[in-house]
Amino acid sequence: MTDLRTHAAEIAAQFSDHLDVSEDEVETKLNTLVSEYKVPVDEAKRSVTNSYLAEAGIERDEIGRGGTEEVLVNDIDADEQWVDLRVKLVDLWEPRSDSISQVGLLGDESGTIKFVSFSTSELEELDEGESYRLSNVVTDEYEGRYSVKLNRTTTITEIDEEIEVGDNSDTVEGALVDVQSGSGLIKRCPEEGCTRVLQNGRCAEHGEVDGEFDLRIKAVIDDGNAVHDVIFNREATEELTGIDLEAAKTMAKDALDTTVVADEIRADIVGRYYSVTGPTLGRYVLADAFAELDGPAEYENVLIKARSI
Ligand SMILES: [Zn+2]
Structure with missing residues (x-):
């Protein structure tokens, strides 16, 4: 216990200029981690220190942590990590609050990520189109989306x-277990800038319209650990199934029913194994490149057939 008290005093002292942290409070947090959760003391100290750092947004160097690691933006998958980035400022947005000095999008070859810089950090402003090395930025997560915060210690x-900015590509490999509704031969709203898929001839925004035919597949791929939603656009659908738009229209006309197309596609691809690569949009992976696999054992050696859209 005396040990924890000593560590608590050290941690409290480190933050005395920035936060109102009492030794008792720190000791309670350390004790909870060490006694209740059986966390090693060093790990508990790091965890508690990190929580105060995040709260204060201050000097990690001041408290003697090691150097931060340079990472790619699309590899960021945890909250409250201190990282370094080599990025280009892709886009600046209008800050919604006076406390924010800059907000926008940073990118590297792996993709893009939102960043926020706070007025209190008094950092120099970044210029659109310029590339930077940013040391000591903190990762943040909100509803599964990651961002980074610049802070007073950021250099x-x-x-x-010239940094080429990537498109947050992901690869999923596994069994295609479902073709969802809204797949096959669909109709899209023809209104300018609206590509919504029509339900019974109606656009959610524009009402009843004379839709334009399109092909797509909304599929679910199970990699053994999780399921992933994948979208094949018209070109990808044609390549995957061998059914092009004209053939699909003919099938639907002959059957007097558009759902025959989705049925045929479903029968053709459900249960097969695929590797699919493409940019992510929310929870969807947009299939830019894909390959059929023989089965789970082949994952390691798969050759992804590149295709352009
Ligand atoms: Zn519409």
Whole structure:
């Protein structure tokens, strides 16, 4: 217990300029982790320190943690991590509050990520289109979406380098277990800028319209651990199934029913194994490249057939 008290005093002292942290409070947090959750003392100290750092948004160097690691933005998958980035400022947005000095989108070859810089951090402003090395930024998560926060300890170094910004590509591999409704031969709203899929000839925004035929597949792929939603657009659907738009229209006309197309597609692909790569949009992976696999054992050696859209 005396040990924890000593650690608590050290931690409280480190934050005395920034937060109102009492030794008792720190000791209680440490004790909970160590006694109740059996966390090693060093790990508990790091965890408690990190929680105060995040609260204060302050100098990690001041409390003697090691150097941060340079990561790719699309590899960020945890909250409250201190990382370094090599990024290009892709887009600046209008801050919604006076407390925010800059907000926008940073990108590297792996994809893009939102960033926020706070007025209190008094950092230099970043310029759109320029590339930077950013040291000591903190990751943040909201509803499964990650962002990074610049803070007072962040160092900004402009770099003379053209960074190609990627599209947050992901690859999912597994059994295609379902073809969802809204797949096959569909109709889209023809209104300018609206590509909504019609339900019974109606657009949710524009009401009854004369829709335009399109092909797509909303599929579910199970990789053994989780299920992933994948969308094949018209070109990808044609390549995957061998059914092109004209053939699909003919099938539907002959059967007097558009659902025959989805039925045929379902019968053709459900139960097969695929590797699908493409940019992510919310929970969807948009199939840019895909390959059929013989089965689960082949995952490691799969050759992904690249295709352009
Ligand atoms: Zn519409």
